[in-house]
Amino acid sequence: MRVIVIILFSLLSFTALGKSDNVKPELKVIRLTDNVYQHISYENIGSYGMVAASGLIVVNGLEAHIIDTPWSEEDTAKLMMWIEGKGLSVKSSVVTHYHEDASGGLPFLNALNVQTYATPLTNSLLKKEGREQSVSNISPEVFELVTDKIEIFYAGAGHTVDNIVVWLPQDKVLFGGCFVKSLNSKNLGNIKNSSIKDWPNSIQRVINKYPDIALVVPGHGKVGGISLLQHTKKMALNVSQ
Numbered sequence: 001m002r003v004i005v006i007i008l009f010s011l012l013s014f015t016a017l018g019k020s021d022n023v024k025p026e027l028k029v030i031r032l033t034d035n036v037y038q039h040i041s042y043e044n045i046g047s048y049g050m051v052a053a054s055g056l057i058v059v060n061g062l063e064a065h066i067i068d069t070p071w072s073e074e075d076t077a078k079l080m081m082w083i084e085g086k087g088l089s090v091k092s093s094v095v096t097h098y099h100e101d102a103s104g105g106l107p108f109l110n111a112l113n114v115q116t117y118a119t120p121l122t123n124s125l126l127k128k129e130g131r132e133q134s135v136s137n138i139s140p141e142v143f144e145l146v147t148d149k150i151e152i153f154y155a156g157a158g159h160t161v162d163n164i165v166v167w168l169p170q171d172k173v174l175f176g177g178c179f180v181k182s183l184n185s186k187n188l189g190n191i192k193n194s195s196i197k198d199w200p201n202s203i204q205r206v207i208n209k210y211p212d213i214a215l216v217v218p219g220h221g222k223v224g225g226i227s228l229l230q231h232t233k234k235m236a237l238n239v240s241q
Helices: 011-017 073-085 106-111 120-128 199-209 227-240
Strands: 004-007 028-031 036-045 049-060 063-067 089-094 115-118 142-146 150-153 165-168 173-177 215-218
Touching: 036 073, 049 173, 049 215, 063 073, 073 089, 073 106, 089 106, 106 115, 115 120, 173 227, 199 227, 215 227
Parallel strands: 063 089, 089 115, 173 215
Antiparallel strands: 004 028, 028 036, 036 049, 049 063, 142 150, 150 165, 165 173
C-alpha cells in the first residue's frame, strides 16, 4: 500500500526542529488509501513532552469528514486550509472521546457551522469540563454517518468511558483513536480517566464486529493491523490482573 506524506511546513522550520525539543512541529497529513488521510498534530504535554496525536480525513466525492480534530484550533484551521486546497468542503466532524487530542478543534469547527458529532456521554463530559460540545449527538450503539462508508461503534469503556471507534468498510480501515495503542507502546499511557477492567472486553467486541480489518489507526503512534487491538487487549489484561 502506497503511503504519501504531505508535510505542511517549510524546510526552515523542519531544520529548527532539531535544535530544540520545545519546537512544536507543524501539522502533517499522510495518505493511507485513495480516500482516507491521517492528520497528525503535536502538543507539548508536561512530563510526556511533545506528543503527536492522529485523526482522519475521509473523502466522499467532493466532501470531507474529519475524524477527531487536531489538538488545537490553530491546527484545525490549518487542516481546513489543506482540505479546501484539495477542492473539498468539510461536511462533518466526529469526536471519538472528550480529551483535547480528539476535540480541541471543536470551537473552530462549530464557529464555521460544520456539523460536529459526539455521543451524549462525550458531550456531557465536555460540558462538565466547561468546554465546547459537538452540535449533534451520536445516539445508537452503531451509527452510520455516511451510509456504507463511515460507521461509528461504541464497544464500551476503555481509555475513557466514552471512547468510540470509526469503521470505514470500503477501505477496511478502523480508526481506534486513543482506545487503541500502537505496537510500540509499552504501556497504556494516560489512564487517569480509563476503565481498565472494561477495556479488554471492549477491545474484543471491536475484533468480533470487524474481523476483516486491514488497517488500524491508533490515536498515538504508528498505523498497523488488527494486532494493535490484540496488543492493547493484552496490556489491559496485564494491568487489570
